[in-house]
Amino acid sequence: MTDVLFVAASQPQFGVLADAVKKFRAQGARVHLACLFDARACLEDLDKLELDGFQQLPYGIGHLSIGTRRKLKRVPHGRRLWVQIRRNAWLRRHGLAAKHLVALDANAVYTVWRLSQYNADAGASFGIAPALRAMEGEASTPQPVTRRRNVIIPPRTLIAADVRRQAKALPHTVMRTATARPVMRSAVGARLWRSALGAPGVPAGFRAALSRQVAEGMRWAGRPGGATLALTTAARRIENREIRTALLDEAVRTELNKGIAPRALDSTVQELLTQADGLYKAGDPAAAASALDRALVLGFHRVVHIDQLSSPLAADPTAFSAPVHASAVMKKIGEPRGRKTPAATPPSDRPLRLLVTTSANDNFLKLVLSHYEDHPGVEVRYLDLAATPAMKRISWAGRRMIENRLGGDALYAEQVEQLMRPHLDWADTVFLDWCVAPAVMLTTIDPGDTRIVVRLHSYEAFTRWPHLVDFSRIDDLVYVADHVQDLTTSLVPQLRGEAAPRTHMLHNAMDLSGFNRAKPADARFNLGLIGISQVAKDPLWAVDVLERVRKQDERYRLLLVGGDMDRKTSRATKDYLADFERVLAPLEESGAVVRLGPTDDVPGKLTEIGTILSSSVREGCHVGLMEGAASAAVPVVRDWPFYAGREHSARTLYPENWVVASPEEAARRILETTATEESWRNAGKLASEHALSVWDWPVVSRTFDELFLGERSAR
Numbered sequence: 001m002t003d004v005l006f007v008a009a010s011q012p013q014f015g016v017l018a019d020a021v022k023k024f025r026a027q028g029a030r031v032h033l034a035c036l037f038d039a040r041a042c043l044e045d046l047d048k049l050e051l052d053g054f055q056q057l058p059y060g061i062g063h064l065s066i067g068t069r070r071k072l073k074r075v076p077h078g079r080r081l082w083v084q085i086r087r088n089a090w091l092r093r094h095g096l097a098a099k100h101l102v103a104l105d106a107n108a109v110y111t112v113w114r115l116s117q118y119n120a121d122a123g124a125s126f127g128i129a130p131a132l133r134a135m136e137g138e139a140s141t142p143q144p145v146t147r148r149r150n151v152i153i154p155p156r157t158l159i160a161a162d163v164r165r166q167a168k169a170l171p172h173t174v175m176r177t178a179t180a181r182p183v184m185r186s187a188v189g190a191r192l193w194r195s196a197l198g199a200p201g202v203p204a205g206f207r208a209a210l211s212r213q214v215a216e217g218m219r220w221a222g223r224p225g226g227a228t229l230a231l232t233t234a235a236r237r238i239e240n241r242e243i244r245t246a247l248l249d250e251a252v253r254t255e256l257n258k259g260i261a262p263r264a265l266d267s268t269v270q271e272l273l274t275q276a277d278g279l280y281k282a283g284d285p286a287a288a289a290s291a292l293d294r295a296l297v298l299g300f301h302r303v304v305h306i307d308q309l310s311s312p313l314a315a316d317p318t319a320f321s322a323p324v325h326a327s328a329v330m331k332k333i334g335e336p337r338g339r340k341t342p343a344a345t346p347p348s349d350r351p352l353r354l355l356v357t358t359s360a361n362d363n364f365l366k367l368v369l370s371h372y373e374d375h376p377g378v379e380v381r382y383l384d385l386a387a388t389p390a391m392k393r394i395s396w397a398g399r400r401m402i403e404n405r406l407g408g409d410a411l412y413a414e415q416v417e418q419l420m421r422p423h424l425d426w427a428d429t430v431f432l433d434w435c436v437a438p439a440v441m442l443t444t445i446d447p448g449d450t451r452i453v454v455r456l457h458s459y460e461a462f463t464r465w466p467h468l469v470d471f472s473r474i475d476d477l478v479y480v481a482d483h484v485q486d487l488t489t490s491l492v493p494q495l496r497g498e499a500a501p502r503t504h505m506l507h508n509a510m511d512l513s514g515f516n517r518a519k520p521a522d523a524r525f526n527l528g529l530i531g532i533s534q535v536a537k538d539p540l541w542a543v544d545v546l547e548r549v550r551k552q553d554e555r556y557r558l559l560l561v562g563g564d565m566d567r568k569t570s571r572a573t574k575d576y577l578a579d580f581e582r583v584l585a586p587l588e589e590s591g592a593v594v595r596l597g598p599t600d601d602v603p604g605k606l607t608e609i610g611t612i613l614s615s616s617v618r619e620g621c622h623v624g625l626m627e628g629a630a631s632a633a634v635p636v637v638r639d640w641p642f643y644a645g646r647e648h649s650a651r652t653l654y655p656e657n658w659v660v661a662s663p664e665e666a667a668r669r670i671l672e673t674t675a676t677e678e679s680w681r682n683a684g685k686l687a688s689e690h691a692l693s694v695w696d697w698p699v700v701s702r703t704f705d706e707l708f709l710g711e712r713s714a715r
Helices: 014-026 039-048 066-072 077-085 089-097 106-118 128-140 156-166 171-177 181-185 187-197 204-220 224-236 241-257 265-281 285-299 317-325 328-333 366-373 389-395 398-405 410-426 437-442 482-491 521-525 539-550 571-590 602-606 623-630 663-673 677-694 697-714
Strands: 002-008 029-035 053-056 100-103 123-126 352-358 378-384 429-433 451-456 476-479 502-505 526-530 557-561 593-597 611-614 634-638
Touching: 002 089, 002 106, 002 128, 014 029, 014 039, 014 128, 029 039, 029 089, 039 053, 053 089, 077 106, 089 106, 100 106, 100 128, 106 123, 123 128, 187 204, 187 224, 204 224, 204 241, 224 241, 241 265, 241 285, 265 285, 265 317, 265 328, 285 317, 285 328, 285 398, 317 328, 317 482, 328 398, 352 366, 352 410, 352 697, 366 378, 366 697, 378 410, 389 410, 389 437, 398 410, 398 437, 410 437, 429 437, 476 482, 482 502, 521 526, 521 677, 526 539, 526 602, 526 623, 539 557, 539 571, 539 663, 557 602, 571 593, 602 623, 611 623, 611 663, 623 634, 623 677, 634 663, 634 677, 663 677
Parallel strands: 002 029, 002 100, 029 053, 100 123, 352 378, 352 429, 429 451, 451 476, 476 502, 526 557, 526 611, 557 593, 611 634
Antiparallel strands: none
């Protein structure tokens, strides 16, 4: 059954309408009437039409706001009617369900046109005769199962003129026109609206509001790129920096929400930095902090740097961070404040008081804590900054930290003093793991004579936090690898200045002694990947390697150990995971790939793995790879693209023959080292010996003792 919706702005000729209803019924249609006129005076005539339904729509403008009523007095009658009725539930329901929309008079044309923008499959006609002809034509012409009605779009000149004309008369009416999904889906329509957004003579506020409506329509139509372009097009024509920056910010967020590295990211960050500089100069540290915080959040967003297989930050770190640190607000942030007194010498007459702290993530601290809990020369305490709401709030309050550094929010420093001073007064040395927000918080206040040691892994270098830390209040900065130190130093100017802390390279604490267990002979054909929970692990590279070796010998399999990526992390992660699952499905079905899932017994799982892979695009030090090597699996390490070709990289962290430049080279190394059981076991034995002699805790613990205890560690 076909639904037809008549729309009448004025009382129709009921005799003509009755005849029309019969003709539509003969075509198998149900007929409804939307009455934009006062239907109370002609209810009898309406009943005689035997319609399938009719509805009195809001008559008059008393239900609208005073402001809208005032504006309505200056617009054409047809548009005024649309504003009166557009939110009516009955009209929306029947307008979306109708196959044909029919305007019975001139003042109903605008309403029918607007309804047709929301109902992409409906025909729209002015008058009964054209509507009947359209129905008869459809009945005689077979229609495809799915079709798309051509959308009649006003000429570009009319849209631009309409925008200018209505800018002061009725913004909301014009803006709603821009949200029609069919227009947004149409490339021509989208171009026309972008042209309208760039039309001269439009007030900034209205242009911004219209661009947001167009962007919303683009998003509804599944065109995030069009939404971004609408916002940036309008922004380019707006002189007001605050409005322009807000539009660019929204444009960037639109793409970030879709997992896309924004095209206008650099210009948007620069606008925010300029805005922050102006606000700071004007004496408004709170507003300046807000703008700077936004600039840093966008500039170091995880979608751009962490959830992708490449990053502009890693490609040229100095050039990437230079514009950020050239701003006045960042220069102020980067001013070293130092400490009033140097860190005290470790005590010789009592144990060293060591405060080990982090925020929720203690993955790399367990061995350190147990070691010093049993150490006669150390009294250790552990502080999790995420354990209490008050401490967690203050240690991650990025905007407040910035405002305080710019001379505002003195209360923030007082709160840090109140919460941290008892711990600082007790400790001789603080060891803070992860150089993220708590490191910024801790350096907000003078540490007194307490020594501050911070460890930076790899992840932090891709975030905004190191750029906000006052390193002049940190005594020692510990890196887990030389290539991470190179990257971070290139990014953060303060680490290249006179106030930079002492630096150390210490391997992560790992107990590898229990990993070297006997492997069965058939483990020779099992490739293993430990940890696939991040895009940076790039497990698709490992699948590529697997497929290459299986072309030579189908006995090879890939075993995946660890939990899957969390699709809720970001849209970029969700998209990568979707591709990974699609590629993996047939390989799992054939048995070429086996998911072992999360486990508490990594040494046990490694007995099944003969070759351990590192497929990552970036790593600090790949713990799973090191554990695999300790188990006597043959290591095959991708030359991590973020660091490949630099002075320090995977090739300087691991033995040169472990590292490969491509999947082809990886497959060749696997086939050569596992060609016989003897060659495989010999290669595994050498790998295990290297791992245990360099990365096992009995070796690494001595470097920690030297860091914390110095000369006392040798006693």
